[in-house]
Amino acid sequence: MAGSTHTVSNQPEPLTGYDVYGADRALVEAVQRHLDPALLDEAHGELSALGRSAGSAQLQEWGAQANEFPPRLRTHDRYGRRIDEVEFHPAWHRLLGKGVAAGLTSAWTRPGGHVRRAAAFLVWTQVEAGNGCPLSMTHAAVPALRTDPELAAEWEPRLTSTVYDRELRPAHLKAGVLFGMGMTEKQGGSDVRANTTAARPLAEAGAYELTGHKWFCSAPMSDGFLVLAQAPGGLTCFLVPRVLDDGTRNVFLIQRLKDKLGNRSNASAEVEFDGTWARRVGEEGRGVAAIIGMVAATRLDCVLGSAGLMRQAVAQAVHHCSYREAFGGRLVDKPLMRNVLADLALESEAATTLALRLAAAYDDGGEEERALLRIAVPAAKYWVTKRCAPVAVEAAECLGGNGYVEESGMPRLVRESPLNSIWEGAGNVQALDVLRALRREPRALDACLMEIGRSRGADHRLDAAAKNLLTELGDLEGVEGRARRLAERLALVLQGSLLVRFAPPEVADAFCAARLGGDGGAAFGTLPSTLDLAAVVERARPVE
Structure with missing residues (x-):
């Protein structure tokens, strides 16, 4: 029969036209758990609306376009005048505008704002992770600016606005602004105290002139940037506006855009300051203290972003295997594939559960919760972001050759998956930050142990893991060489504690067996066959 060779069969339809939020049981339950009941109806409505947008074919196409046509640098206009502008595909602006409108920069101004935003950020990452960078930095700039009440009063209403205004013009003429950040330099990397950018005080109170460079400056088309520079009194935090109040462009020389492995829709630049006007944030010599709030908030967003990427990878894998048939039945019903999918699902749910718990600690704001964040954020950032890449790769493999083809969307997830582990302090930095909290802030450890202790007696494997963790913590001699091991164990015990308390029994049982009880292998798909894996995959x- 003519054309019969072109009949397409046994190819699952694309995962589209669904509510990304409502279909994520672990996320929905976490929101219900951590939000005031009076806020739940409104929050579920907002998140479901965002989830339906995120799951639509239109937005999925925008995400693909933003990556297929990455940003381009224009250093000069047609007449040779320096303009230092970055051009983005229209899809990028559409996605960024929807992210701003969804409240992804306004957590600080509404009840339960951090939990609601965290859930939204996790959902939105699944559309396109690149525009999460400016959204994250704009959100995270608020605690840094609050170290200077005058600056906070001026800028916070703009930062927390739900209006996206892409035009480069004075901030006081805009209904909403976005912020970027520039800390690392060629010679220093994570060692920000090695920065060489110089800040010279000007006659105007609080004003300085910056000269130097930044090796990584994300989202260079933002309206303002928080940067570190050496002032007469030491390393200091500064606000660099892109456009000055009189409408002239500040000196912000974009030397080139980075050619990155993933995150290609987002521009990351090398920039030079040459007589650049800046406003001091906080006191001279207190730059790290001023910007640390921004760093902590962006690190939590790294956890959320990785949780979102893992969730999307797992959703794609389970969807494909639910409709793909091989060897006489659906892939999802094959014992070995079911084992792989369940193992991936455990990693995804554990990441989501821990991330939302930390977001809830931000909303609480109490002393104990702040102490918990001090140690749990770097531990979570270390472990969750490390798990993202192997999850994405294994999930792509569940689609077979289809998962290696760009049209599936899986290669974009794979390329994106290592990013959050590298940015905002790579693995070693996070592990050392856990040690720093242990040594300098005993209350942080107390808060963490109190959180873990809430599940005492619920699972013998968790109890044993918590006991082993205490033994590790009791011997800090020569601990730097095993800091990663300590951060990993801390994160795993925290995840186990939360899952035992809040997840269905089949999920908690499988996690404790494989992650804490040693009854699992190094690769995914090595869970004990005695577990209820079908229920884990179905969840x-x-x-919806």
């Missing part, structure tokens, strides 16, 4: 299936 992860992206169906």
Whole structure:
């Protein structure tokens, strides 16, 4: 029969036209758990609306376009005048505008704002992770600016606005602004105290002139940037506006855009300051103290972003295997594939559960919760972001050759997956930050142990892991060489504690067996066959 060779069969339809939020049972339950009941109806409505947008074919196409046509640098206009502008595909602006409108920069101004935003950020990452960078930095700039009440009063209403205004013009003429950040330099990397950018005081109170460079400056088309520079009194935090109040462009020379492995829709630049006007944030010599709030908030967003990427990878894998048939039945019903999918689902749910718990600590704001964040954020950032890449790769493999083809969307997830582990302090930095909290802030450890202790007696494997963790913590001699091991164990015990308390029994049982009890292998798909793996996979299936 003519054309019969072109009949397409046994190819699952694309995962589209669904509510990314409503189909994520672990996320919905976390929101219900951490939000005031009076806020739940409104929050579920907002998140479901965002989830339906995120799951639509239109927005999925925008995400693909933003990556297929990455940003381009224009250093000069047609007449040779320096303009230092970055051009983005229209899809980028559409996505960024929807992210701003969804409140992804306004957590600080509404009840339960951090939990609601965290859930939204996790959902939105699944559309396109690149525009999460400016959204994250704009959100995170608020605590840094609050170290200077005058600056906070001026800028916070703009930062927390739900209006996206892409035009480069004075901030006081805009209904909403976005912020970027520039800390690392060629010679220093994570060692920000090695910065060489110089800040010279000007006659105007609080004003300085910056001269130097930044090796990584993300989102260079933002309206303002928080940067570190050496003032007469030491390393200091500064606000660099892109456009000055009189409408002239500040000196912000974009030397080139980075050619990155992933995150290609987002511009990351090398920039030079040459007589650049800046406003001091906080006191001279207190730059790290001023910007640390921004760093902590962006690190939590790294956890959320990785949780979102893992969730999307798992959703795609489970969806594909639910409709793909091989060897006489659906892939999802094959014992070995079910084992792989369940193992991936455990990693995804554990990441989501821990991330939302930390967001809730921000909303609480109490002393104990702040102490918990001090140690749990770097531990979570270390572990969750490390798990993202192997999850994405294994999930792509569940689609077979289809998962290696760009049209599936899986290669973009794979390329994006290592990013959050590298940015905002790579693995070693996070592990050392856990040690720093242990040594300098005993209350942080107390808060963490109190959180873990809430599940005492619920699972013998968790109890044993918590006991082993205490033994590790009791011997800090020569601990730097095993800081990663300590951060990993801390994160795993925290995840186990939360899952035992809040997840269905089959999920908690499987996690404690494989992650804490040693009854699992190094690769995914090595869970004990005695577990209820079908229930774990069904829970992860992206169906409302």
